[in-house]
Amino acid sequence: MFIQTFTVAAALGIAGLTATHLGDPTRVGGPKDDPMTLTTAPVSQQTLERGKEMFNVSCVPCHGADGTGNGPIAANLRMKPRDFTRGIYLNRSTASGELPTDYDMYHTITTGLHDTPMPSFRQMRPEDRWAIVQYIKTFSPRFTDSTEYPLDVVNVGIEILSSPQSLARGRTLYLQMQCANCHGVNGEGNGPAAGTLTDDFRNQILPTNLTNPSDYKFARSVVDVFRIFSTGLNGTPMPSFAQSLSDTDRWHLANYVWALQSTDQYMDNQTENTTK
Ligand code: HEC
Ligand code: HEC
Numbered sequence: 656m657f658i659q660t661f662t663v664a665a666a667l668g669i670a671g672l673t674a675t676h677l678g679d680p681t682r683v684g685g686p687k688d689d690p691m692t693l694t695t696a697p698v699s700q701q702t703l704e705r706g707k708e709m710f711n712v713s714c715v716p717c718h719g720a721d722g723t724g725n726g727p728i729a730a731n732l733r734m735k736p737r738d739f740t741r742g743i744y745l746n747r748s749t750a751s752g753e754l755p756t757d758y759d760m761y762h763t764i765t766t767g768l769h770d771t772p773m774p775s776f777r778q779m780r781p782e783d784r785w786a787i788v789q790y791i792k793t794f795s796p797r798f799t800d801s802t803e804y805p806l807d808v809v810n811v812g813i814e815i816l817s818s819p820q821s822l823a824r825g826r827t828l829y830l831q832m833q834c835a836n837c838h839g840v841n842g843e844g845n846g847p848a849a850g851t852l853t854d855d856f857r858n859q860i861l862p863t864n865l866t867n868p869s870d871y872k873f874a875r876s877v878v879d880v881f882r883i884f885s886t887g888l889n890g891t892p893m894p895s896f897a898q899s900l901s902d903t904d905r906w907h908l909a910n911y912v913w914a915l916q917s918t919d920q921y922m923d924n925q926t927e928n929t930t931k
Contacts, residue, residue, distance in 0.1 A: 698789045706790025709783045713776065722794035724856075732772045735858050742795030743855055743890035746873050750807040751887040751895035754797055760788045768872040809885045809897070811878055815906035817914065825911025828904055832896065837862040842915040844870065855890040862893075865915045881909040 711720065719726040722739035729736050737744075746763045747755040755763075764784050767775030776784060792798040815821060829835065829842075837852065839845040844864035854860045864870040874880045884905045887895030896905060 702786045702789050703793065705783065706786035706788070709779070709787050710790050713779070714787070717772065722791065734771055735856060736772070738856060739791050739794035741855075741890075742797035745888040745890060747886050747889065748808050748882065749886060750809060751897065752889060753806050754803050756806060756808065757785075757788050757792075760791065761785060763873070764788065766873065770870055771872060809882060811881055811885075812902050814878065814881075815903060815910070817877070817910040821907045821910045822914055824904070824907040825909070825914075828900065828908045829911055832900070832908070837892065838865055842866050842912070852892045854892070860891055865912055868916050877909050877913040880912050881905055884908060 710718075715726050716728045717726045717732065717736040718724055718739065719729065719736075724736040724738040726736060742754055744755040744759065744763075746768070747753065747759045749755060749759070761784055763773075764776050764779075764787060766777070767773050797803055830840075834842075835846050836848045837846045839849070839862075842865035844862045844867075846862060849862050852860050852862065863872075874883055883893070884896045884900070886897075887893060896908075900908065
């Protein structure tokens, strides 16, 4: 609905910014300003104004004009829209606790968060999505705090391909690292701690059912899963394992978790219940 509203606005010819003004939105931070190395990337007033305009049309109903997540329809949603004033983001390529890169935010806006009310804005012009990223950053003082930079972008290294050995090692690690405590022995999201978890905004949060592909908010590949183990999901109880597990073990674990979606081979004998 909001996307359509936007399309109409665009058709009416509101401020036509071109990609040239805004840099290449597919690159982190654009051509000249790389937020991984700079304190803050310089952003033109024009970009911020465009971002605000687009935000007001497409995001305010949920996230609110002040970015606190209290928009007019927020109360009707089953999940609270993110409060942008705290600068806490799940979907990142950066180390645990750090800010996301501009591209991480751009990516979230493009894909949306699956199985949440947060929609995809793929149809919005790339330069508008890019401008919104810059505008959202103004809600939190963290983005202009020089002590937050440079961001430490997690390197996914060399992928270890799945094999019976890798899956078996992954299963061992899954039990050892107490993933089961939250996600359940079979990954179904029903561990003993599952009903007790809250996020940093004091909202209840459920561990993902790892066997159900549509329960994943953003992991779309085994590489994404590896990345999540390395970055953690800021603001949620889902920790980073970058310190406690080697790269190799995180790959084995990622292979195991990814396989949970398609095979019941490595689940304990409860599989009968689900396949009947
Ligand atoms: C229909 C309601 C709705 C609309 C419209 C909406 N959002 Fe969201 N958004 C949400 C909800 C709910 C969440 C929290 C999801 C969660 O915590 O898993 C969220 C989360 C986010 C996040 C946080 C992602 C992360 O990594 O933690 C970003 C960024 C975001 N929205 C940006 C936007 C932008 C930009 C727009 C407008 C272009 C927008 N949203 C429009 C509901 C909405
Ligand atoms: C303290 C509880 C807790 C522990 C321990 C935990 N998780 Fe999670 N995990 C969560 C929660 C809560 C979420 C959902 C976050 C959200 O929806 O925003 C999650 C999300 C995930 C996701 C889904 C990301 C997506 O795309 O939505 C994966 C994969 C995952 N966890 C795997 C694991 C593995 C493997 C382990 C053990 C190495 C583990 N988790 C340990 C609580 C936990």
